[in-house]
Structure formats: structure tokens, C-alpha cells
Amino acid sequence: MSIVVSKSLPVVVVGPCAGIVHLSSFDRCMPPFPVTLLLVFNQPIEDPVETIKKALSQALMHYPPMAGRTGDDGEGELHIACTGEGVSFVGASASCALDDEATRSALLLSDLAVGYPAEYCRLSDPFLLMQVTEFSRGGFIVGVTWNHVMADAAGMAQFLRAVGELARGMPAPAVAPVRSEIDGSVPRLPPLMVAAVRSQMRMETEELASLDVTIPSSLIGRIKEECAGDCTVFEAVAAVLWRCRTRTVISDADTDDPVAFAFPSNVRGLVGAKEGYYGNCVAMLQVQASSAAVASGDMKDLVKLIKLAKEKVSDIFVNAGDETSDGASRDEQQRAHPRSRYNTLSVTSWRNLGFEAVDFGPGRPARVMWKPHRTIGFVCVVCPPCNARGEDGVNVASFCVKPEHAGAFVAELAALNI
The missing domain is CATH 3.30.559.10 (Chloramphenicol acetyltransferase-like domain)
Known part of the structure; x- marks a missing residue:
């Protein structure tokens, strides 16, 4: 059309x-x-x-x-x-x-x-x-x-x-906005830590395929059952994306290479940000494993890795002063990193942030979508629930594989859905 x-x-x-x-x-x-x-x-x-x-x-x-x-x-x-x-x-x-x-x-x-x-x-x-x-x-x-x-x-x-x-005619916003760090809304991070995080965020120059996919509720339910209920929707969806993308982009010769999974965590509650703070307040978390473990291991083990990274988010602030001269923590430096940026997948979730509650008068949106540009790394965005697609599941906007890998990535997702 x-x-x-x-x-x-x-x-x-x-x-x-x-x-x-x-x-x-x-x-x-x-x-x-x-x-x-x-x-x-x-x-x-x-x-x-x-x-x-x-x-x-x-x-x-x-x-x-x-x-x-x-x-x-x-x-x-x-x-x-x-x-x-x-x-x-x-x-x-x-x-x-x-x-x-x-x-x-x-x-x-x-x-x-x-x-x-x-x-x-x-x-x-x-x-x-x-x-x-x-x-x-x-x-x-x-x-x-x-x-x-x-x-x-x-x-x-x-x-x-x-x-x-x-x-809709309200005299003022329901939540009073707060923006300044100076009033103690959010803590100050050490300069070396800021520099280290920023250095990792480089605009990706690869040509990437824009895909709009759905992870079915039935698959999410099976993963939750495998995890005995100790699994969130995000963790289940992230595990699916990490496995399918790893199977797509890693060749048999590279099965010992580490692959990384990165995701931002909203830390407003953790750092005591004031209600209404609308600046940036996220910590970037990362977990990695061998490509063979991600591609062939149990889904519940991937969920455990993601969950462990979330549980350690507070360590970022506790150990913020333990930095080397280039801004990386000693523990970070000792870890093996993927040899290629393409071996790292980033997934961010827009669920439960409030986009689905935006209402200009006719009610909530039928869909909330992310439109990709050139991005910081290889990214999937997990979008809020919607009622426009007539599909039962979680919508994901993907900008994480090269065009030549797009068909194989979609096929891997479909295979898991059987």
C-alpha cells in the first residue's frame, strides 16, 4: 500500500x-x-x-x-x-x-x-x-x-x-518535574566511570536490518515454567533474543568466542532519585558466556545469567571508586571481552515505563513503537503491550543483525515458537 x-x-x-x-x-x-x-x-x-x-x-x-x-x-x-x-x-x-x-x-x-x-x-x-x-x-x-x-x-x-x-484539560501535570542533579536528585558518578561508560557507546556504522517481530506468550510461558516461575517477561524475551541472535551470527568455528548481552537498568529507586526526576538515570549491565553455551544451553541458564547481572546492579555504585587509570574496574579488566562488537547484543525494555499510559484524549495508544536510526550497538527494543496487532505476545523492534542475517534470525525465532 x-x-x-x-x-x-x-x-x-x-x-x-x-x-x-x-x-x-x-x-x-x-x-x-x-x-x-x-x-x-x-x-x-x-x-x-x-x-x-x-x-x-x-x-x-x-x-x-x-x-x-x-x-x-x-x-x-x-x-x-x-x-x-x-x-x-x-x-x-x-x-x-x-x-x-x-x-x-x-x-x-x-x-x-x-x-x-x-x-x-x-x-x-x-x-x-x-x-x-x-x-x-x-x-x-x-x-x-x-x-x-x-x-x-x-x-x-x-x-x-x-x-x-x-x-485533557488538567491544570498542571500530575507529577511535578525534577531535573537537576545539584539538588541531590541523583548521585554523582566518578568522572573515570563516566568516561569509561561513554567510551563504550559508539555509533554503529554497520548496515542493519529493521525487523518487527513478536515473541508469543506461549513461548514466554514455557520459559517461565522451565524457570519454576522465577522469571520475568523481560528475562524470558531477552533470553530468546540472545539465543536466536547468537545462533544466527556465530559460525561453528567461533563457538569458543565469548558473546555478550547488555541491557540498561532504571536505577531511580536504587539511587534514591526524587519522584518526578526525568533526566537520565540508568546503569548499563552486561553479562557474557561462550557462544556455544548461549546457542545450545538451557534457556533457564540464560535467564539465570541475566538475573544475576540485575542482582549485581548495586555493586556498580558500591565499587564506583575502584577504578584503574582508564576508568574500568579491575574486575572488568580481568574479563575476556568479545573480539567483535557484532558479538554483543543490547536489549532495552520500554515496558512499564509509562509510554503505554500516554493519553491525549482518546485513551491509551494502540501501539508504542521504536523507530531505529543509526544506533549505539546492535539493539532490540521490547515495546509495551498493544491491542492493534491482534497477536498474543510481546512486540520487539529489532535492529541487531546485518541484512544477510535477517532471514536466519527470523527463522530461529520461528523455530523456538513451535
Whole structure:
């Protein structure tokens, strides 16, 4: 089906001027790379473009940093300058109805979201770009692209819920926003630790296949049963992805090579972040094993490895001062690392962060989707539950294999589903 999206010229939704906000050490771990989210709403609201643009303007009064720009003190120390320069906003209309076929194709449509002109966000770029696309016979998609330095996924979900609350007529957001590290919202990480984490986050230059797959509930249930119930949905889905991708990309000659699995963990509760904190507050966790163990071992053993990494997240902060001159912990240095970046899979979960609760008036979104750009590594995003696909399972947006491996990866997933 051919879909034509007609866009208006971008307008700037300005915000208040509110001085300077210092970046937290968690923010400094993040390179300025863009993230794009698509929220699909099957039910219409009256004039969604103007309704959401007005609510966005109101939300920026409560979230001044979102309307600012990256500032530089002249000595390379970056901060958020709350200049009020605003958010870039585009209204658009699509030439088709928002039926299931259009929804399934959304990840392939570059016209449903505004993108930055370069792979990394520049100092002069807005922190946030937004597009609202109306479809014939009702329904709309909100495309949101943001600079990861401003917020992690949990923080952006909080902001979008606030926009929705204002669109529905609430006088103020239900959660008061908090952004500064200076007030003790989040702890300071040692500079060497920040540098070490940041050095590992390099933009991937490989051409990768964009895949939209579903891990069936029946398979997740079987894995939970194998683990005697001691397994979360994320752990089961992550184990499936790690195994199938390892079987796909590792040749028989490389079965002794280590393969790594990396995933971010929201540590707001662990570090005592204040309610409403919307900056970055994630720790990157990693576990690894031989490719043979991942490809052929029991699924419950992969779940145990992932669970063990989650249980040790507090050690990151306890041992934060135990650093060598290059910023890596001694324990980290002693571990064997995969010889190729392609041997590392990253999986992030957007479940239970609040994207599925964003409501601009017609109710919750039918789908929440991640639209891949060039990414930091080889990534899968586990998306929130949806009711638009008519499928029983967990939706995963995959950008983790080269095109020549895409067919084999999908086949491995299908084989596990039998």
C-alpha cells in the first residue's frame, strides 16, 4: 500500500527562559544520539495537531529544559541552557486510514517523525522534535524524536504523559518535574566511570536490518515454567533474543568466542532519585558466556545469567571508586571481552515505563513503537503491550543483525515458537 504523508512547515513551540541546568553524571554517560518513538492512536480527537501543539506549549512551562539548547561554558563543560528557543513541531496528514496494515508498516515510514540533520545531535539542535500525523477516517500517530542527553525513556514517558494530561484539560501535570542533579536528585558518578561508560557507546556504522517481530506468550510461558516461575517477561524475551541472535551470527568455528548481552537498568529507586526526576538515570549491565553455551544451553541458564547481572546492579555504585587509570574496574579488566562488537547484543525494555499510559484524549495508544536510526550497538527494543496487532505476545523492534542475517534470525525465532 502506497502511503503519502503531507507535512506542514515546522513551527517552533517556545518555552520559558529559566537559566542553566547542569547535566548529571548519568547524562554525561550518554552521547548526544537521537531516539525516536511512535505512539499510534486508533481513536480520533478533535484537531489532534492543534490540541497537542497547545498542550506541548503548556507542558514546556513546567519543563523549561526541554525548550532549551545544549550550552558550553567555553572550556568543554556542557550544560542545558534553558533559552526558551523551543521544540520543533510539525503537523501532517496521511493519505490512508490507520488500519492494521498501515500500523505494521509504520517502522518503515520515515515520514512519521522528524529527524535530526546529522547522526549525532548538535549543540544548536532542539532537544525535542515532534510530529503529529492525522489519518483519514480518524486516528493519528505522534512521532517524538529526542536527544538522549536530555532524558532516558522513563523521563520522556513522564513528559509525554504530562502533555497528555494538559491536552485533557488538567491544570498542571500530575507529577511535578525534577531535573537537576545539584539538588541531590541523583548521585554523582566518578568522572573515570563516566568516561569509561561513554567510551563504550559508539555509533554503529554497520548496515542493519529493521525487523518487527513478536515473541508469543506461549513461548514466554514455557520459559517461565522451565524457570519454576522465577522469571520475568523481560528475562524470558531477552533470553530468546540472545539465543536466536547468537545462533544466527556465530559460525561453528567461533563457538569458543565469548558473546555478550547488555541491557540498561532504571536505577531511580536504587539511587534514591526524587519522584518526578526525568533526566537520565540508568546503569548499563552486561553479562557474557561462550557462544556455544548461549546457542545450545538451557534457556533457564540464560535467564539465570541475566538475573544475576540485575542482582549485581548495586555493586556498580558500591565499587564506583575502584577504578584503574582508564576508568574500568579491575574486575572488568580481568574479563575476556568479545573480539567483535557484532558479538554483543543490547536489549532495552520500554515496558512499564509509562509510554503505554500516554493519553491525549482518546485513551491509551494502540501501539508504542521504536523507530531505529543509526544506533549505539546492535539493539532490540521490547515495546509495551498493544491491542492493534491482534497477536498474543510481546512486540520487539529489532535492529541487531546485518541484512544477510535477517532471514536466519527470523527463522530461529520461528523455530523456538513451535
